[in-house]
Amino acid sequence: MFNELSIWVVEEGLDYAVQIFSELNIVRGGPNMLHAELLGIRRLLNHTIPWDFCILLSEQDYPLRGNAVLAEYLWVHRGTSFVSVDEGECERDVSYQCGDRVVSLSGGVQYPKIPGMRYASGSQWFAITYQLAAVIGTHLSNSSTIVGTILHDLITVKQPDESFFQAVVLNSEFCSRYSDYTLHWTDKDSMREVRSLTSEYNIMSPGVLIFPRDVAKVSEVRDKSLWAFFARKFDNSLQSTQLKDSLDKLSKQNSRKVWTRVQKHQVPALWRLTQVLASSFADVVSVDRLQRNVDGLFHVQTLQLQLGHGRTTLLLREKLAMPSRSSSLLALRIGCDWNKTDLVFDGDVSAVASSSSGLYSCPSLWAIVHWQMSKKPVSEDLLLVWIDPGGTPMQHAPIKISEHSVLVWHRYTVQSMEQGILARRTFFVYREPSQIPWHKVKEFFDVLPS
Structure with missing residues (x-):
């Protein structure tokens, strides 16, 4: 996949903007998902192209609306980060990644919280401002700062990627400048528990969206969930690709300039x-x-x-x-x-x-x-x-x-x-x-x- 992406970047002439890197072994529930996100943020901060928002996406996400609509939404919200925060619900089961496996070291016992620190959990998907990203990138390696303290504390607990950005927002000057809506919509009705051979932690994951079964559901999201700009999850199957094609058509039709x-x-x-x-x-x-x-x-x-x-x-x-x-x-x-x-x-x-x-x-x-x-x-x-x-x-x-x-x-x-x-x-x-x-x-x- 790394080779395919590298070839794609060259063929499309996107090497001035797109960076491909592979440095971490990511296992579900472990710390490397967060490490990968933080590496990406640091690379963006050093990029020659100026930017205002950093949006986390996966290969199973797909846009629900046109780019121009998203740009206008973010322009009005400039200075606002989008981080899902459910305060006080952070699971603190100590975990450790060894090779391709993540194991629990505390058997579900909650690891003690730092006194005075506000904790939260939520969706890993976020859209953060340049200002918040810069604070994170600057203070990440300094354990005497709030950001460094939070990273050092959370990196050893279960799924730190679903609690790190939440804790940073709550314990910094950005606590009054965030929206608890992310830009992602997930089909909660299709959520199921996923068991992995590489982890002791069972993860809740949505089903794949396909055509024509999910057309009405996705259309309702586009009409009523005004904050939703991405949906998940999709794959490369024929039925899922057909649904993505229909979304492309709607986005182009509804966002055209008149x-x-x-x-x-x-x-x-x-x-x-x-x-x-x-x-x-x-x-x-x-x-x-x-x-x-x-x-x-x-x-x-x-x-x-x-x-x-x-x-x-x-x-x-x-x-x-x-x-x-x-x-x-x-x-x-x-x-x-x-x-x-x-x-x-x-x-x-x-x-x-x-x-x-x-x-x-x-x-x-x-x-x-x-x-x-x-x-x-x-x-x-x-x-x-x-x-x-x-x-x-x-x-x-x-x-x-x-x-x-x-x-x-x-x-x-x-x-x-x-x-x-x-x-x-x-x-x-x-x-x-x-x-x-x-x-x-x-x-x-x-x-x-x-």
């Missing part, structure tokens, strides 16, 4: 923004707006500009107001005409008309709060406050974030408060689009290459 021509009277501020931006280049020939794709949970307003000279294309993407400190709140947005069905702003974003009627109008003003999902019951009270240009609070709107909240919308609100100001979204109000200054364009939109 642009809609924007008329001046529909979203007047957009035209002003584009004119200001392009004035030094050329006249704006047309403006198209990117539509929310079927699979996408999060969507930010993105515009495509066609300029006169040479038909140059520019992209403008709405900036989000991010929380000022670690929080389950992901982003705050202000705009006109929130579409509850498509979960998009039909009107202007960040620069809005002062009138509710007429040629240049904002019939309804909305504040949109993107909120992190959590498996654990979450209920938080927030106060959204409308503040006038002079700094005087005009309206207070209490809202409650409940379990599985992903997105909350509310009229006439601009500020989220949770023991002080958590996030603030300023916006520009105009009578005529020509009043929008250039510095506001730069404040509310990013200019991107096409």
Whole structure:
């Protein structure tokens, strides 16, 4: 397999990005699975290609959605690691790997925990930020650090790969910046106990997903489990390959980019923004707006500009107001005409008309709060406050974030408060689009290459 992968990397021209290595004998339930993951993280940290997230995958995983949908999801969650944490449920049966066999040295007796250390267990699958990976890679070999202490403590217990990242998150500054959802979905109904000749530990493992038996089940996951970007497990059998082919088709169909021509009277501020931006280049020939794709949970307003000279294309993407400190709140947005069905702003974003009627109008003003999902019951009270240009609070709107909240919308609100100001979204109000200054364009939109 090592040789096959090495040949594949060369044939596909991926040697600039992909590294193949084989250094460890991995036995189910033993420590080398964790060692392999940590080796991979260290190699990524030394890679020449910059990255934001490290996602652990196996050869039996397969994507449920398109890459663009995953990229947008992670972009909104930037700074958030995805680690499954079931606190206090870590099994501490001391184990030892000898050659191709893992044995128990404590006969199921729980090895004592370090006083004051928070322990947890959970799924081995994770998606961690560069920042968390860098802390792990930097302190791994230093037993005087939290990371080094955790590794030294857990490496001798059963399945340390299902408790190491959980413990690091709980005992570090990252404890307030993680989601207990991983990006993986596993068919719990097909779980069975797997017995191995190389280990004294029996492992629970899901069955193989095949076509057509599991089509309906996987389709329901795609529709309802908005956090699921990978499913497991698959193999190379004909029926499993057919199911993977059907997923490819759905992903391509549902994540394709769809642009809609924007008329001046529909979203007047957009035209002003584009004119200001392009004035030094050329006249704006047309403006198209990117539509929310079927699979996408999060969507930010993105515009495509066609300029006169040479038909140059520019992209403008709405900036989000991010929380000022670690929080389950992901982003705050202000705009006109929130579409509850498509979960998009039909009107202007960040620069809005002062009138509710007429040629240049904002019939309804909305504040949109993107909120992190959590498996654990979450209920938080927030106060959204409308503040006038002079700094005087005009309206207070209490809202409650409940379990599985992903997105909350509310009229006439601009500020989220949770023991002080958590996030603030300023916006520009105009009578005529020509009043929008250039510095506001730069404040509310990013200019991107096409």
